[in-house]
Amino acid sequence: CFYHGSPPCSDQQIGQLELEFNAVLPTDYLSFLKIHAGFSKHTDTGLIRTKHLQEAHRQLIAEFQQYLKEFSSLDRPVDPSDLIPFYESFGQP
Secondary structure, three states: OOEEEOOOOOHHHHHHHHHHOOOOOOHHHHHHHOOOOOEEEOOOOEEOOHHHHHHHHHHHHHHHHHHOOOOEEOOEEOOHHHOOOOEEEOOEO
């Protein structure tokens, strides 16, 4: 078994991601992107590559809208668009 790390993001790519996600990405994740723009173990998807992050986000929102009309955490409603998918395992979000 082996690990595969994608090449790092440029500062410009990180800035673009911050714009797309309204600057809510965690600092440690942004720091990680300066090392790898995605990371996986063998055939597992792992950390979603940044070039697929926006599409994964759209897909997550669509799935919430289709299957789960209301979502809450600690009895407070959660807007699915505020959730950012970082990791996927063997096609399972």
